[in-house]
Amino acid sequence: MQTTAPWQPSERYPDPSIVALDPSFKRYHLTLSAVERLWTGSRWGEGPVWLGDARCLLWSDIPNNRVLKWEEETGAVSLWRKPSNNANGHTRDRQGRIIACEHAGRRVVRFEYDGSITVIADRYQGKPLNSPNDVVVRSDGSIWFTDPPFGTYAFYEGNKTQAELPHTHVYRVDGQTGEIALVADDIDHPNGLAFSPDESLLYVIESRSEPRNILAYDVVGGSRLANRRVFYRCLPGETPDGFRVDVDGNLWCGWGMTAEYDGVHVLNPAGTPIGHIHLPERCANVCFGGRHRNRLFMAAAQSLYALYVNTQGVAGG
Numbered sequence: 001m002q003t004t005a006p007w008q009p010s011e012r013y014p015d016p017s018i019v020a021l022d023p024s025f026k027r028y029h030l031t032l033s034a035v036e037r038l039w040t041g042s043r044w045g046e047g048p049v050w051l052g053d054a055r056c057l058l059w060s061d062i063p064n065n066r067v068l069k070w071e072e073e074t075g076a077v078s079l080w081r082k083p084s085n086n087a088n089g090h091t092r093d094r095q096g097r098i099i100a101c102e103h104a105g106r107r108v109v110r111f112e113y114d115g116s117i118t119v120i121a122d123r124y125q126g127k128p129l130n131s132p133n134d135v136v137v138r139s140d141g142s143i144w145f146t147d148p149p150f151g152t153y154a155f156y157e158g159n160k161t162q163a164e165l166p167h168t169h170v171y172r173v174d175g176q177t178g179e180i181a182l183v184a185d186d187i188d189h190p191n192g193l194a195f196s197p198d199e200s201l202l203y204v205i206e207s208r209s210e211p212r213n214i215l216a217y218d219v220v221g222g223s224r225l226a227n228r229r230v231f232y233r234c235l236p237g238e239t240p241d242g243f244r245v246d247v248d249g250n251l252w253c254g255w256g257m258t259a260e261y262d263g264v265h266v267l268n269p270a271g272t273p274i275g276h277i278h279l280p281e282r283c284a285n286v287c288f289g290g291r292h293r294n295r296l297f298m299a300a301a302q303s304l305y306a307l308y309v310n311t312q313g314v315a316g317g
Contacts, residue, residue, distance in 0.1 A: 028246075057287075132147050147170070189208035214253070237257070239282075264277040294308060
């Protein structure tokens, strides 16, 4: 695996790649912390998830059909799963088990403690899912995921095939019964998703609207969505992908796809941009990790980056 690249980190503090768009962002910016490139060599990095008990990070390299592991203690990167069925998004449930979305498998799976794999969802109303993209687990054990057809378009991030379900669906799998339910059918190619800290809101990226939208829904009774509205309407050229939420309710969003926008965009709970972390390539998705969940890991197109911040990711996010 390639482990070096001509990446030039900032040699001075504060790191000029970290920009406050609003004075409120300064409280989250540790001025003695700089963006670090931890590794490079992927084709399209995605779906990072932190494993605190193992002190490592897993993330997807979708076109290379593998999931990689970065070790906190040594910085070593190795294969965690190959082939991965072109896995994309990952998260953990409240029992610590890893949940993964598979493009080629067209399913959501769970890795059990003994290494076996349980299929959480692969069909809806008798039809195969499109290509599950991103996933979150609520505190009640329910699993929520998006299902756009991106993995069906070509033999690159999945298998070229004809999608049989609409390109607008978000699903919920009941944590007790395993029943799959449609919770949203009004999102043009739903992508990343995350809950607010109190789980009263679900945010979803609408990735084929023009321009792209970040939507918000009220979560009703823990199982239904209501009151669809646009939380943030992107500027032309802004392309949010995956994101995570911190304990103050801010959204830390993978962003691109131009030199001006590449990196991570930070929105406060009112939908106002407050900060931007510039990277030399598009960032697809992020997660919080480290002992205190205060290290932002950024899975970019070809590289993995990290930055210590003065906040914490929501538990289970």
